[in-house]
Amino acid sequence: MSCASALALAMVVSGHAQAQTEIDVAMIGEPDTFDPMVSTKDVVSIVTQHFVETLFTFDDNWATVPLLAAAMPDVSDDGLTYVIPIREGVTFHDGSTMDSADVVGSLERWLKVASRGKSVAAYVDSVEATGDYEVTIKLNQPYAPLLSLLAFSNSAAVVYPEEILADHIDNVVGTGPYEIADYVPDQYIQLVRFDGYTQPTGAAERKQIPDEIRFVPVADPNTRVEGLLSGQFDFADSLPTESYGRLESSDVAEPLLLEPFGWPVFAMNRNKGMMTNIEIRKAVQAALPFDDMLYAAFGDEKFYQVDGAMYPEGWVWNNDGGVELYNQNDIEAAAEHLEKAGYDGTPLRILTSRQYEFHYQMALVAKAALEAAGFKVQMDVVDWATLAERRNNPDLWDIYITHSPFLPEPALISSFSAKALEGWDEPVKNEIFARFNTETDPEARKAAFKELQTELYEDVGFIKVGNFNSLQGKSRALEGVSASPWPKFWNASTSE
Template identity: 25%
Template sequence: MNRFLARSIQAGVVACGLIGLGALPATAAKDSITLAMPLEPPHLDPTAGAAAAIDEVVYANIFEGLTRIDSAGAVQPALAESWEVSDDGLTYTFALRSGVRFHDGTAFDSGDVKFSLDRAMAEDSTNAQKGLFESIASVETPDAETVVVTLKQPAGNLLFNLGWGDAVIVAPESVANNKTNPVGTGPFAFERWVKGDRVEMVRNGNYWGTPARLARATIKIIPDPAAATAAMLAGDIDAYANFPAPEALAQFEADPRFKVVIGSTEGETILAINNARGPLSDLRVRQALAHAVDRQAVIDGAMFGYGTPIGTHFAPHHPAYVDLTGSYPYDPDKAKALLAEAGYGDGLSLSLKLPPPSYARRGGEIIAAQLAAVGVATEISQVEWAQWLEQVFKGTDYDLTIVSHTEPMDIGIYGRETYYFNYQDADFKALMAKLNTTVEEGARYGLLAEAQEKLAADSVNVFLFQLAKHGVWNKDIVGLWENSPVQANDLTAVSWQ
């Protein structure tokens, strides 16, 4: 059916009531969108979970922070309309927007900011990115529209960090139910969640800023590549911002109904290693795994050529990137020699847990074959996303897994006291501590280069490729992000032309 077909108008009304009003438009502008994504979020509270799928639904749409990250990766004002930084870099004074209300009608003020930041920093916090707030010493509220954040030491990334989904502002009145009924201040309000199928939201008529152009938005969950392709071709969905079937992109490029956009993401895709697990605690074994994997073969076989090889945990589009792909060239003989040197000349067996994304499932089969060629047998387990979060991410019950880390500028995860890689290195932690207190850009880039080189030298993980963003959508849709500087399907400026 024509997407722009207007409602029919009775002939009598046209003749009797509209004579002399001029020509009527033949179509009515479409004001809703159905966008698909591959993974269903475990819940809808971005301040209480690590799954990227949470932010992909609610970031900028339902929830907002003091700052926000735009489509170019730059920091922009959000609930804070402006801020001032003291000369010593230790005090940030935020001026909040007035007249803002949460979707349930509750007024937004400085108390909500203090509540949100204190909650994120609390000892019992369930925030997956608690480290973002480590530099904060105190949060004060001199009045309803002013927040003063005092730091323990200068933090060069504070404004960027406050723009993450993990730092959105929530209200004490509604926070307890945000996992199933998210209440934010954004341009869209949550309507309903049909588990296993879709999340629906509607335009917030009381939004403090520029209203959303769309009256409704539905986010469908379609993980299967074949089903995603069929749904797009049939017109059941209007857009798929991270299309899971790269093998079908040529078909969409040849179809004039669609626009195909290949962008960049912050997704470092890795063969993650449990560094504390048996033979994997030996650097030589980890180096052997790195030499055994042919990155380009994985990109070609699992991603149909879409993806940029990486040699460390850092995005190639960032100006501080160091190309370390030559650190561990594909060399099966070298891999066998390193295994023999480590005492595993007769081979070893490891578990390989693969979450649902196609890059993991397809890539896992290819990598398993490459490892088998050097004597490393893998027992593959395909796990659902909730299982992966519980067993791998939280429980560290795994040897190897494949996942794309889509958080922006997240090299700091390797310096955490506890993280599922189980990488504990005092020198790396010292680098991160210095980076966190360094403001000058050139100095920060130098420290980031050192950190990248350290991770490669320690072969913490097998670094595979930077995930490309495969966008497929109706040619008449404008405003969708072409790149993914943060985990988001930002619909705030989307419309039909």
């Protein structure tokens, strides 16, 4: 081989070795904000976890571990004081260095603007910098779920430079392994590796393998499937269950089944309108045929379980409180509740979206059952971004359909909070929930949660439809990504 040919070959080999690695991810929609402190939406969490970080996070077993914290906190014997060491040498994407002032300012903002932060605020006396790299949180009574709330990635207690802190942040500056390079609305969000990233000491390594991660909003679920099967996408979220067989038999893609994933929920507007009447709520609860709704949504029992407990069997929080009121499927009882309520024929407005197709299919079955019981039902079918906007206005809906993963700490279920969008502000529930959150004995907390689940059914705070398994899909060449409610791509690689 001539020297020129050898040089050319070496250049080709070198070019392949240095080729840019891009991971393309199909999502159900795009975030309406890049500030996860003010949002509980999964699409926000999935994207933003790559460029903003919290003091703590969860490991693969849902244990809380340090992320921006240097270690787990030193907690006083009375449970009222948390001294948190902060990692040194952490750089924000604007080049500034994180210190305790940034953490204090960010936590104070979280307590003020985040739905989960607001639920904690009444228990917090102060957040203070007690050193350049130490923060102390003082409580007025014990609050067992504090660390779980500080670790969660939606309505998240992320840390920003104190200079950008405001009620509304337009340009988010984080510490994460990736940063935003480009954003074209309705087309893509492009993240690139942040070269100044320093690895956490407690959380698993964030290897920053891809050069780029591109999130693409694809509203139609079948288009997400076809894009995955064609090789256009490396990963696709929230796929219809009927695509499982095609993915399983494909040479290009494969299914990822997250089992059990979570629970669909009919969220009820307790702030305004007909759902403030308990007899109306009981009529809805009595009428809904959950087995039929789950079958319509998922088709195969591989993907769902008819189960009224808030947590599945095998979870520490599983109990049978109130479940005798689950899946009544009793049209006559529903009609009796409507008569007691003095129902006047006002349309029951159900807000849903087809971007999560299973939401829509459940709504169709629910509509038929509710109409059989005597309701007039108005289905408002919108895109997910519009739904997320409308649910903030209690004048626009009576029920909206959403879902939640099974979370390690029940206090993370935002619907239990009186400050959540639904507005379930009821004295009996509030007392039980407060007692659950301030109790530190594990057995006493389990007993309190059973009371809370019982009150959920008796007061019809919201309606759990059942359990379901989530179908995602990935390229067979993609490695380093597993099924997750909030899939992460910093360790992703392709074998091609």
